[in-house]
Amino acid sequence: MKGTQLGELEEIILLTVGALFDDAYGVAVMNEVEERTSRKITISTVHAALKRLEEKGFCESRYDGATKERGGRRKHLFRVTAAGEKALADSREIRNGLWNSIPDIAFNRSE
């Protein structure tokens, strides 16, 4: 189904949102992704991905926790929904299935 498919970046970000539980907002997600994948990612890309994920129903958001560093603005916090969790699980399932179907000999050719 179109629209419920997870893109590669989306999957990583959704996973990060899960990992950062309850403190998943733009800057935190960006930093986490950069740290884990050691690839550069812009803040607007993160926001765009989060918004798409929300539109697809894979995560939900609320505003909370105004701090001084943010000039008194609240954080836009994201959280993985049940549907999101299922999408991640499905994606993992597919990968696992594919992993399992690779014959041993395919990766051990050199030995």
Added chain:
Amino acid sequence: MNKEEFWIDRLLQRFCKNDLYEGIKGDLYELRDYEIAQIGLRRANRRYQWRAMGFFRYTFFRKIDQLKLNIAMWHNFLTITLRNLRKHKAYSIINVLGLAIGMAAGFIILQYVYFETSYDTFFENKENIYRVQTNRYNKGQLSTQWAAGCAGVGLHMKEDFPEVIDFVNMHQSGAMISRDKNYFQPKFAYYAGETFFQIFSIPVIQGNRETALSEPYTVTLSESMAKKLFGDTDPMGQNVKLNDNDNFMVTAIFQDFPEKSHMKFDILYSFDTYAIYSGEESRTAWQWDGFLNYVVLQEGTDVDKLASKFPDWIIQREGEELAQYNAGMEFVLQPLSEIHLTSDFRSEIKPTGDKTATIFLLIIGMFVLIIAWINYINLTTARSINRAKEVGIRKVMGSFKSQLVHQFLFESTFINGLALIGSIVFVLLAFPYFNDFIGRASSYSWPNEGWFWIGLSILFVAGILLSGFYPAVVLANFKPVTVLKGKFSGSAKGNLMRKGLVVFQFLASIVLITGTYIVHEQLQFLQNQDLGFKSEQTLIIETPSFSADSIRQVRESVFKNTLNNESFVTGLANSTAVPGKTPGWNAGGLRLLSQTSEEAHQYRVIGMDKNFLDFYDLEVIAGRKFDNSHGNEESNILMNEAAVKRVGFNDPEEVLNKDFYFWGDTFKIVGVVKNYRQESPKADYDALVFRYFDSPNGLYSVGLSTTNIRASVDEIEAHWRSAYGDKPLEYFFLDDYYNEQYKGELKFGSIFSLFSGLAILVACLGLFGLASYMTNLRTKEVGVRKVLGASFSRLLLLLTSDFLKLVGIAIVISVPISWWVMSSWLENYANRIFLSPLLFLVPALILIVIAMATVGYHTYHTSNLNPAKTLKDE
């Protein structure tokens, strides 16, 4: 210190969905805060803005859902606008039509003015190129203003002033050019100094622009002239013949000069050749005129300062020589791109433009546009009462004032938009005719410079906003309570404003009517002048350019004899000049033998044969004509009355038989010719001296008796061929030639009338609408008055008096304006009409009649209604 707001924040806030903005802004802020510590405030701020830029993507855009309300609102505006347009068809048509005519006229005039003012702007380095124009004085009086002036001025300026870094001198050539017996008498042939192509950036298609004119006997051709002479063969390195005599090698082909230049050259011979023909003096002489001189000034030269050095320089160089003849000289530096509009002197390369006419047209164009917009304002505000209830209801329902302003601005934009479409149609339809009308080359195309269109758009948008803004604010300001109570009846301030605008319209109209009338009268006056000579059915043929040898004389007498034997030829004369232009022969230092050289003057000279005076019916008022009964006519001269005055006598008889000193020879004055309009009825009579020649080089005048001109010309051409062989026959008709000098005026007159007519038409349209509305408002009042016994004339007076008062004010204001403008226009003419009161009275009457007719029509209509009908409701 972190509180700074960036412009991009505001933009972002507008762009993004409301619920996303806080999170985005917060994240941006947090990142910046963190980075300030790391990389400093300035770099952090820069990164902040760069990052913010990343959010302008479709995902975050506040989409239609948040604009929906507005769309509904605009949709409603459109509906109401269309409904109003349809409900009041007459007003709508008047509004749109008036605006469309105004815009079309404005556009056409603007592009015309733009065309006239952008001559010669395509030349590189145009800011530093100047033409040296020469003025000659005779006894302290300005005698001749030359476009092509003194020969050596360019060269000597370059020698003496470090500011002058380059120059080029040019001289017109009247020679015939030919290739393989294929003859042409080119109009725009000049000898030009070798620097010509270095100074003027006209593209050279073939050949080397640096060296093309540096050798004697070389020639460069325009593309089209090369086509004419050589067809498809390559002209480079080929020879052409000058006057069937000398060979010239083609060294370059240059692009044809564009229409938008005061220059036009088909053929440029090297000036070195001219120096061989006429002597090295032609490079340096100061008392020899007819040479175009262009100089290039050092970048950043103060031109006024340079020009202020000229008087002393002239005295230093030429003072003694000038003092001898009590003469004076003056040089004027003409900026290249201003020559077309500001210069109209002797021997211009081609006819130049007229600055006054261009400014007049610009003013008229703006008048038409402004009148059209005033119409819109007047009609809209006058009819605002109709809309008052709508405004009241909208306000009660919670509409903001700004929304109401938007609504009426939208309406005006919509109506202006309709008018714009209409005007585009008008322009497309009228454009070819207009170009024809003003005699512009067919090669003319629309202005393609971007800024012309940008300027035009700005003008139109400004007009639309200005004309829409006032009514919009007026309408939006209505107070719901008064309006809905039904007490509303327009404000005094609004009425005053409207009256002021109407007065302005009347004023503009009457100035235009007066202007048109006076221009027309002056042109009539000029054309009805007694020219003092006969010009009908006269064919002028240019004498062939041969060297004057015996063979030529034989051929010429053959030609003259055959013509004289033709039955359709009524007369034949031969002269150096014919009426219609200042004679080219301009001789200074002439005086009576008995006078001192200080009393010498400058005269124009015409060489003529025995037939000339009779041919043109010129009257001799003292002495005699040249005739056969006297022996040595070559040593006799005639002069006209103006020349008698210049010599210093009032009575023509007094100069008879006096000896006249002319360039080292002595002549006897044998007759005085009555003044006639040799040059033009626009100017004063010039002092003319007539000398006798058996067959002067210049022009044959041939009188024709037949109505079948075409056939006669064909026969003449046949005779020409048998006498002169392949030389081309160049001819024109005298009345065309003579009227050529009115062409500018006539063109100006008709353009002026056309656009004044349009302006008046538009003003009338507005007046018609306004009057109709005003009388409509008073329908009930008229009904009551009728019931009480008012007569029609009484009602007419009542309803029209308001308008007549305004007309009266306009007329009073207009008289000094028209008088001032038109008398400054008439200054251009030495021979002009007197500005009599009648010239102002007639236009005033015309305006009163137009206003009365417009208003009276509605009054008549209203007062003819049955009071029972108009009074029955309410």
